Amino acid sequence: MRLRGKLTNLSVKAISPGKHCDGDGLWLHKTDESAKWVFRFSLSGRRREMGLGSTSHVTLAEARGMAREARTLVMQGHDPIRVRRDRAAEAAQRDVTFAQLTELAFEARKGSLKDGGKAGNWMSPLAVHVLPTIGHLAAKDVNQHDIVDVLKPIWRKSASIAAKALERIGIVLQHGAALDLPVDVTARTKARALLGDQKHVAIHIPAMPWREVPDFYKTLTEVEGKSALALRFVILTGARSAEVRELHLSEINGRIWTIPAARMKSGREHRIPLSDEAIAVIEAAKAVKVGGHIFVGPSGKPLSDMSLSKVMKTRDLPYRPHGFRSSWRDWAGESAKARHEVAEAQLAHVTGSRVSRAYARTDHLEERATLMATWADFVTGKGADDVAA
Incomplete structure (x- = not known):
């Protein structure tokens, strides 16, 4: 015999702590x-409990109505917990905003981003140029005209940023489609057609001609400071400024510097052979280290990119630290006659087709070690006589 209506509004408030049955599967857990309402049921031989809410928000009458609906679903062979979850998902699909969907897409991707996306580079184009205008819109309502409206002002003025914003909008919409949201995944393509040609001319980072590097390097050896040492290491390794500035001593093993995948632009671990001169720079820099980092500033944190650029600006040079990668690459091709794949491997550039990369099993480390030793000799003046004029 089923028990119905054992509880009253008065008893719900006064009843002692414990689990109390109202009947037909409705229980009060206090x-x-x-105090909260719980519906107990059995389905496919499995006993389940379904929370119905707190007594401070759900009355006894409302709890009985919710239990009655859930009981009907059980009698029809449906799981009321799953039905409720599906209904909530459908409601969320109708109401999710583009800003909320952007956050979901970012959370799904940040594991593959450098440093987990903490630098904010992936989100920045959207946060600055897109979300303030259309972030409040329902994701399902965002169309190509909305996208054009937010990107048109910067489409040619800030072409690179606009292109990144458009690419990320496409990723967000694709993520929505994967969540079965009724979004228009073609909106990005249609917006691109409406925005037209960017007519953008790429501006390359100024690079010092490789024949001038030895003279500049000599000036760096004549001054003190971590910025000059870091810039010397940039020149000697062909690494990016950020990779050098955030170098940790644990990454150095003998004559090999292994940069973790999380710190690489490519997202892949990269090994760099170190010349005698590069090792000498490490030894000079690590005399003062903080938490394993050796290229640190007065604050105790890794040097900023501006600190390296300042070294060049104080000498009235138009070049930038990142340009030394180009300086080295030109030297490797013009003077050292290095094989293309070896030179590109040193810079951690991806070469060849996907198939050829899949079969590649070497990073040419030994050949690169010889190449970088020759470069160090040239930079320090030891091999100047052997270099083609």
Whole structure:
């Protein structure tokens, strides 16, 4: 015999802590701190409990109505917990905004981003140029005209940023489609057609001609400071400024510097052979280290990119630290006659087709070690006489 209506509004408030049955699967679970409604049921031989809410928000009559609906679903062979979850998902699909969908897409991708996306580079184009205008819109309502409206002002003025914003909008919409949201995944393509040609001319980072590097390097050896040492290491390794500035001593093993995938632009671990001169720079820099980092500033944190650029600006040079990668690459091709794949491997550039990369099993480390030793000799003046004029 089923028990119905054992509880009353008065008893719900006065009843002692414990689990109390109202009948037909409805229970009141009460503790000293709280009280909540629970519906108990069995489906496919499995006993389940479904929370119906706190007594402070759900009355006895409302709880009985919710239990009655859930009981009907069980009698029809449906799981009321799953039905409720599906209904909530459908409601979320109707109401999710483009800003909320952007956050979901970012959370799904940040594991593959450098440093987990903490630098904000992936989100920045959207946060600055897109979300303030259309972030409040329902994701399902965002169309190509909305995208054009937010990107048109910067489409040619800030072409690179606009292109990144458009690419990320496409990723967000694709993520929405994967969540079965009724979004228009073609909106990005249609917006691109409406925005037209960017007529953008790429501006390359100024690079010092490789024949001038030895003279500049000599000036760096004549001054003190971590910035000059870091810039020397940039020149000697062909690494990016950020990779050098955030170098940790644990990454150095003998004559090999292994940069973790998380710190690489490519997202892949990269090994760099170190010349005698590069090792000498490490030894000079690590005399003062903080937490394993050796290229640190007065604050105790890794040097900023501006600190390296300042070294060049104080000498009235138009070049930038990143340009030394180009300086080295030109030297490797013009003077050292290095094989293309070896030179590109040193810079951690991806070469060849996907198939050829899949079969590649070497990073040419030994050949690169010889190449970088020759470069160090040239930079320090030891091999100047052997270099083609």
